[in-house]
Amino acid sequence: MKKSLRIRRVLFISALSLAVLLVFIISSHRSPKAPQMRRVKGINSLITNQMSDSLGLEKLDRDINTFMQRWWIRGLSLSVMRGDSLLYAKGYGKADENREMGPGNIMRIASISKLLTAAGIMKLQEEGKLHLSDKVFGSSGILCDEAYTEAIKEKAYFDITVEQLLRHESGLSIRRGDPMFTTRDIMHIYRLEEAPDQETLVRLMLPRRLGYKPGTSRQYSNFGYLLLSMIIEKLTGEEYEKWMQKNLLEPAGCVDMHLAHNYYKNRYPNEVRYYMQDNDPLVPEYTNSGDSVVRCYGGSNVRGLSGAGAWVASTPELARFVASINGHPGVTDILSKKSVRAMTVWHENHKYALGWNEVKNGWIRTGSL
Numbered sequence: 001m002k003k004s005l006r007i008r009r010v011l012f013i014s015a016l017s018l019a020v021l022l023v024f025i026i027s028s029h030r031s032p033k034a035p036q037m038r039r040v041k042g043i044n045s046l047i048t049n050q051m052s053d054s055l056g057l058e059k060l061d062r063d064i065n066t067f068m069q070r071w072w073i074r075g076l077s078l079s080v081m082r083g084d085s086l087l088y089a090k091g092y093g094k095a096d097e098n099r100e101m102g103p104g105n106i107m108r109i110a111s112i113s114k115l116l117t118a119a120g121i122m123k124l125q126e127e128g129k130l131h132l133s134d135k136v137f138g139s140s141g142i143l144c145d146e147a148y149t150e151a152i153k154e155k156a157y158f159d160i161t162v163e164q165l166l167r168h169e170s171g172l173s174i175r176r177g178d179p180m181f182t183t184r185d186i187m188h189i190y191r192l193e194e195a196p197d198q199e200t201l202v203r204l205m206l207p208r209r210l211g212y213k214p215g216t217s218r219q220y221s222n223f224g225y226l227l228l229s230m231i232i233e234k235l236t237g238e239e240y241e242k243w244m245q246k247n248l249l250e251p252a253g254c255v256d257m258h259l260a261h262n263y264y265k266n267r268y269p270n271e272v273r274y275y276m277q278d279n280d281p282l283v284p285e286y287t288n289s290g291d292s293v294v295r296c297y298g299g300s301n302v303r304g305l306s307g308a309g310a311w312v313a314s315t316p317e318l319a320r321f322v323a324s325i326n327g328h329p330g331v332t333d334i335l336s337k338k339s340v341r342a343m344t345v346w347h348e349n350h351k352y353a354l355g356w357n358e359v360k361n362g363w364i365r366t367g368s369l
Helices: 055-070 110-126 146-151 155-159 162-166 183-189 198-205 222-236 240-249 303-308 315-323 337-344
Strands: 009-016 019-027 075-082 085-096 311-313
Touching: 055 075, 055 085, 075 315, 085 315, 110 162, 110 222, 110 240, 110 303, 110 311, 110 315, 110 337, 146 198, 162 222, 198 222, 198 303, 222 240, 222 303, 240 303, 311 315
Parallel strands: 019 075
Antiparallel strands: 009 019, 075 085
């Protein structure tokens, strides 16, 4: 691409379980304004691979196929957006054993889910239901449940704010392992007969010491974004998934985004099959059932990640969602300009933006499982 385009922002997203999700979102303040786009229901069923076939893109196809062969990737989806206009959307390889990958197939997007959750929190702030400075725990906190308050042993927990959770600056640590991926260990330590639900997991984790004083450092925390998911539920009185779909995703034109299930038999109709490397060993099921399973189907409680990493989406709908929170005129935003700026402005004293990994040198959000 010519340097004269002066690309201002690049979003590169990759979610990999040998079904790979790649989204490149490119926008330029100097590009012509995109025409107002009509909101379409069911975009995943409308877009086909043939729509992106072009004589000028054979090299791109060859490069992608070479990349897939090199890394033993069974299926891949790629969408490219400039401004608020979708320029390219295509699937490569297989969505399942006997099904070709198309741009409308949905797949796990891992920690890209955090961008959705952050947008949900900003929406609640716009509605006056919270402020980013609100405390999370304690009698005046949002998650003020007595069971949580009594579980806390370290007073610094009561200083944690919503913004600190968003920026991974809450003090939450993974020095004893990431609680979102150590379900079997937690069941063993606390002698649980079944995998803990979200409320039980939070109650069990709160007695642990923080890794640092809230607001003084940073450490990436999946558990922190689980708490944000629970904050959304607490303030709305609705299930996190349902509220997000009704109030954020559907208004953005994204109608085929859901929280993932853990097993192939529970997959969504349009969802891909996930694969591991051919030599990847079976692992114990996360429920401590005694069974051995393929890692991507029962090795971890993916659905339990909730807003930290459980969403499934297609690349075109994911591009559509970003177009709805980027402040550009082509697609009507679901957030105010103030919220968009708050999520994307770079602060020297913060490593992470609100939901984005980075905003200094382009808006970047990554994810992997």
